[in-house]
Amino acid sequence: MLRTETLSINMGPQHPSTHGVFRMVLTLDGERVVDLVPHFGYLHRGIEKLAEGRTYLQNVPFTDRLDYISGMSNNLAYALAVEKLAGMGPMPERAEYLRVIMAELTRLANHCVAIGFLLNDLGAFFTPVLYCLRQREYIVDLFEMASGSRMTPSYIRPGGVAGDVPPEFLPAVRKLLAQMPSFIDQLDQLLTGNEILMARMQGVGVLPPERAVALGVTGPLLRASGVPYDVRTAEPYSVYGQLDFDVVTEQGQDAYARYLVRIGEMRQSVRILEQALARLPEGPVMAEGVKRIRPPAGEAYARIEAPKGELGFYLVSDGTPNPYRYHIRATSLANLGALRDMCIGHLVADVVIILGSIDITLGEVDR
Amino acid sequence: MPFLNNLFGNLQDLISSWLAGFLPQWGVDLAMMAITTVALLAFLVVVVMYLTYLERKVLGRIADRPGPNRVGPLGLFQPFADVLKLIIKEATTPQGVDYPTYILAPILIVAPALLVYAVIPFGPRMVPTDINVALLFVVAISSVATLALLMGGWGSGNKYSLLGGMRAVAQMISYELPLAFAFLGVVLVTGSLSLVKIVEGQPGYPLALAQPIGFLIALICVVAESNRAPFDLPEAESELVAGYHTEYGGVRFAMFFLAEYIEMFTGSAMVALLFLGGWRGPILPPYVWMLIKVYAVLFFMFWLRGTFPRLRVDQLMGLSWKFLLPLGMVNVIVMAFIDKLHLPGGFLPGLAASIVILAVAGGVVRIGRRSPAVRTARPGLRVKEA
Amino acid sequence: MSESDTISRLQAALPDARVQPVEGAKDPTFLVEGDLLQAAAWLRAEGGYDFLSSVTGVDRGDHFEVVYHLYRTQGGGPLVLKVAGPWEKAEVPSLVGVWPAAELQEREAYDLLGITFLGHPDPRRILLWEGFPGHPLRRSFENKTFAHAEMRATMTSDEVPHAEN
Numbered sequence: 001m002l003r004t005e006t007l008s009i010n011m012g013p014q015h016p017s018t019h020g021v022f023r024m025v026l027t028l029d030g031e032r033v034v035d036l037v038p039h040f041g042y043l044h045r046g047i048e049k050l051a052e053g054r055t056y057l058q059n060v061p062f063t064d065r066l067d068y069i070s071g072m073s074n075n076l077a078y079a080l081a082v083e084k085l086a087g088m089g090p091m092p093e094r095a096e097y098l099r100v101i102m103a104e105l106t107r108l109a110n111h112c113v114a115i116g117f118l119l120n121d122l123g124a125f126f127t128p129v130l131y132c133l134r135q136r137e138y139i140v141d142l143f144e145m146a147s148g149s150r151m152t153p154s155y156i157r158p159g160g161v162a163g164d165v166p167p168e169f170l171p172a173v174r175k176l177l178a179q180m181p182s183f184i185d186q187l188d189q190l191l192t193g194n195e196i197l198m199a200r201m202q203g204v205g206v207l208p209p210e211r212a213v214a215l216g217v218t219g220p221l222l223r224a225s226g227v228p229y230d231v232r233t234a235e236p237y238s239v240y241g242q243l244d245f246d247v248v249t250e251q252g253q254d255a256y257a258r259y260l261v262r263i264g265e266m267r268q269s270v271r272i273l274e275q276a277l278a279r280l281p282e283g284p285v286m287a288e289g290v291k292r293i294r295p296p297a298g299e300a301y302a303r304i305e306a307p308k309g310e311l312g313f314y315l316v317s318d319g320t321p322n323p324y325r326y327h328i329r330a331t332s333l334a335n336l337g338a339l340r341d342m343c344i345g346h347l348v349a350d351v352v353i354i355l356g357s358i359d360i361t362l363g364e365v366d367r
Numbered sequence: 368m369p370f371l372n373n374l375f376g377n378l379q380d381l382i383s384s385w386l387a388g389f390l391p392q393w394g395v396d397l398a399m400m401a402i403t404t405v406a407l408l409a410f411l412v413v414v415v416m417y418l419t420y421l422e423r424k425v426l427g428r429i430a431d432r433p434g435p436n437r438v439g440p441l442g443l444f445q446p447f448a449d450v451l452k453l454i455i456k457e458a459t460t461p462q463g464v465d466y467p468t469y470i471l472a473p474i475l476i477v478a479p480a481l482l483v484y485a486v487i488p489f490g491p492r493m494v495p496t497d498i499n500v501a502l503l504f505v506v507a508i509s510s511v512a513t514l515a516l517l518m519g520g521w522g523s524g525n526k527y528s529l530l531g532g533m534r535a536v537a538q539m540i541s542y543e544l545p546l547a548f549a550f551l552g553v554v555l556v557t558g559s560l561s562l563v564k565i566v567e568g569q570p571g572y573p574l575a576l577a578q579p580i581g582f583l584i585a586l587i588c589v590v591a592e593s594n595r596a597p598f599d600l601p602e603a604e605s606e607l608v609a610g611y612h613t614e615y616g617g618v619r620f621a622m623f624f625l626a627e628y629i630e631m632f633t634g635s636a637m638v639a640l641l642f643l644g645g646w647r648g649p650i651l652p653p654y655v656w657m658l659i660k661v662y663a664v665l666f667f668m669f670w671l672r673g674t675f676p677r678l679r680v681d682q683l684m685g686l687s688w689k690f691l692l693p694l695g696m697v698n699v700i701v702m703a704f705i706d707k708l709h710l711p712g713g714f715l716p717g718l719a720a721s722i723v724i725l726a727v728a729g730g731v732v733r734i735g736r737r738s739p740a741v742r743t744a745r746p747g748l749r750v751k752e753a
Numbered sequence: 754m755s756e757s758d759t760i761s762r763l764q765a766a767l768p769d770a771r772v773q774p775v776e777g778a779k780d781p782t783f784l785v786e787g788d789l790l791q792a793a794a795w796l797r798a799e800g801g802y803d804f805l806s807s808v809t810g811v812d813r814g815d816h817f818e819v820v821y822h823l824y825r826t827q828g829g830g831p832l833v834l835k836v837a838g839p840w841e842k843a844e845v846p847s848l849v850g851v852w853p854a855a856e857l858q859e860r861e862a863y864d865l866l867g868i869t870f871l872g873h874p875d876p877r878r879i880l881l882w883e884g885f886p887g888h889p890l891r892r893s894f895e896n897k898t899f900a901h902a903e904m905r906a907t908m909t910s911d912e913v914p915h916a917e918n
Contacts, residue, residue: 040879040880041879041880041881041882044880044881046889046896048865048890049889049890049894049896050896053896084779085779119676122676122677123596123597123599123675123676123677124674124675124676124677125426125430125596125672125673126426126430126673127426127429127430127673127674129430130430130431130432131430131431134431190674194675194676196597196675196676196677196678196682197676199678199679199682200676200677200678200679200682211853213803213804213826214803214852214853214854215853215854216804216805216806216852216853216854216855216858217854227826229804229826234824234828235824235830235831298777298778298779299778299779299820300779300780301780301807301822301831301833303806310806312806312807312822314807314809314820314822316811324811325809325811325812327807327809329806329807329809329822329858333857333858333861334854334857334858336857337853337854337856337857347679347680347681349679349680350679366880367880
């Protein structure tokens with residue numbers, strides 16, 4: 001046998017396909033990946049430390065900037081953690097339904113971006129990206145209507161939501177929901193049966209279910225490996241317990257299965273949104289007396305099913321208005337634990353696809 | 368109409384008779400050759416410039432955006448802006464290059480691309496020279512571009528460019544064989560290698576109907592030969608390998624760019640000539656028909672680029688060697704039989720036979736492919752268990 | 754089976770682990786004063802807690818805590834495990850062997866708080882550069898901005914072998 005040497009290649013931190021400042025050092029044997037070492041921390045802003053110097057309410061804008069593609073979801077997770085810590089009672093119903101509406105719109109927007117950019121990495125010259133971004137434009141317009149900002153809304157706050165939605169919001173959501181199913185069908189038709197897509201994504205990045213659970217992987221990544229675990233059904237928060245939806249699971253365990261899970265989740269989100277819109281009651285949107293949040297000493301951990309997986313906030317209070325310890329259980333960080341396992345044995349060209357199918361955002365990984 | 372149809376033929380006669388007034392015969396021939404060459408080059412350059420514009424417009428429309436629309440009305444002066452930008456750029460030469468190879472590569476890639484137009488007819492009398500092995504000439508000269516790619520990759524002095532160049536060469540060589548088989552099917556029916564006689568020897572219907580397999584193979588191979596999506600792995604930036612033309616800037620890059628678009632045009636022209644009936648068509652002058660058909664194939668290429676993701680290198684090679692080549696061989700054999708048997712019905716026997724062959728091929732592929740549910744990666748090395 | 758039942762069984766099975774419930778917590782919280790590795794392995798194998806959601810450390814001033822949040826994919830949880838220790842000897846056994854999910858999060862706890870995880874397969878800093886002076890999330894750390902020159906001066910390793918070109 002020829003004695004060959006392995007080659008060490010650096011991908012990133014500036015690279016068109018690494019979804020942010022992320023660097024991978026690949027060790028290759030010919031074209032096959034033998035080892036992969038991820039390096040991140042380029043976007044580390046010290047949010048956990050900064051949060052200790054600010055009040056609970058002042059920390060809400062920080063949460064937008066974690067997974068900046070899905071701002072509203074991060075707000076929701078933080079709000080739930082603070083509410084649990086402070087022992088606040090149930091929130092006004094209108095606020096809860098608005099939260100669910102915003103969270104599901106975020107899920108739609110995030111999956112649009114994820115699918116679009118996965119296809120960009122595959123080389124489909126920008127067409128799916130632009131279709132998906134066009135849909136996302138409608139959704140971020142809605143966010144701007146509600147909160148004043150497209151990407152960093154700071155809308156969902158401990159105690160409820162920041163303010164009621166303007167009167168043109170609900171008709172706009174209904175209009176979006178009317179055309180969303182046909183858009184998802186269009187995307188499905190364009191991409192799902194595409195030979196080249198299937199050839200490039202099937203069998204790529206296989207993650208067996210036991211390994212997925214052991215690695216703490218969550219979200220579409222876990223459900224594509226056949227584990228039907230979704231925080232919305234496992235530990236229902238907000239009003240998800242009263243809404244009717246399916247947990248989309250696929251058995252393929254590969255990148256194609258993850259893509260299918262995201263398409264399925266988009267359809268389920270439309271379903272949830274329709275129910276939430278139908279049941280949206282009138283009423284206040286912020287609980288009474290939530291001006292100065294000074295939780296009693298203690299700790300709380302709250303988690304939600306963010307579009308990318310399970311996002312958790314662990315807060316420790318010492319009775320002061322500032323959190324004593326503020327920890328973010330980042331979805332993408334846990335999901336990155338699976339990257340190495342999934343890439344070994346594959347070709348270099350597949351690494352980019354696997355990374356795209358995990359769907360990470362460096363803001364969350366690095367905080 | 369007859370005047371328009373024979374426009375270029377008449378122009379040729381006019382000019383040569385005027386020149387004969389004061390030049391000896393060899394002078395007239397030489398002058399005609401010079402004029403033809405200049406006219407052809409001018410035509411090609413303008414065509415290619417506006418091909419880039421057309422591509423960007425079409426791709427933009429597919430992606431729900433307008434395409435270039437700033438520079439001039441409807442963005443029509445965009446190509447001039449692009450060309451100007453490329454020309455005024457500083458042509459830096461990296462330090463580790465092999466200078467002769469590095470400099471020759473762009474030249475050697477454009478020259479053959481332009482050279483094949485010596486034999487491509489746009490109408491019955493609109494070909495610079497009608498040699499009787501024109502098809503062979505086209506295929507052979509186009510292959511020189513492969514050498515130029517390798518020179519570009521190697522001469523850049525960059526390991527990744529070399530890898531990209533080698534991949535590009537592998538791809539181009541692999542796709543030339545099925546292309547030759549597809550062309551062979553047409554040559555069998557028309558009985559000549561001269562492009563003019565091929566078009567004239569075609570029956571009343573386009574050969575794409577009688578030999579659909581050959582047509583499809585030719586379409587795919589022509590896209591692969593010009594390194595267009597979905598076969599544009601050698602130029603892909605989202606892959607690791609940098610590509611054979613990374614170290615080239617300014618005019619040198621423009622040459623690679625030019626060569627790619629000229630090859631696209633050549634490929635489309637060959638498909639139009641051999642499978643779509645060339646310049647034949649009612650009412651309109653022949654060169655207009657020819658251009659319509661060529662642009663139809665080009666539009667198809669833009670459409671492919673805007674829709675499909677990229678193939679991975681092993682899938683690319685697999686497609687050519689394991690699918691297109693056997694299919695092409697079977698196609699030639701079956702078409703030879705059909706032609707010799709002189710079956711009635713025009714294109715129907717060919718069409719029917721092709722459908723059967725494709726069905727069989729599809730069945731073979733499906734058996735050979737494992738179920739898509741769970742396919743594991745090749746084991747490679749074991750993961751270090753923590 | 755509820756969390757307290759699980760813990761009772763754990764206390765019965767592994768008295769060495771010395772698991773004590775923590776009063777007044779919002780989620781079932783238990784302090785492990787003895788062998789953490791044993792308790793964790795038992796919880797995974799017998800208790801069915803196969804999903805480690807979060808590993809993090811807290812600086813409590815005079816001592817530190819490491820907090821683990823466990824869930825079951827079949828439904829159940831959270832079960833919160835804590836270990837505590839003095840800052841002078843900030844060492845905790847690594848749970849990577851039980852839950853590989855702990856790998857990256859334990860590295861983060863080491864990086865930002867300076868808690869050493871014994872037996873971790875890759876005990877490097879994860880978010881900050883090798884050679885960063887101190888551990889930022891400790892209450893004693895003075896938050897400041899690092900000028901580029903100071904950052905370069907403190908970098909101790911050039912961990913990436915630059916690909917030859």
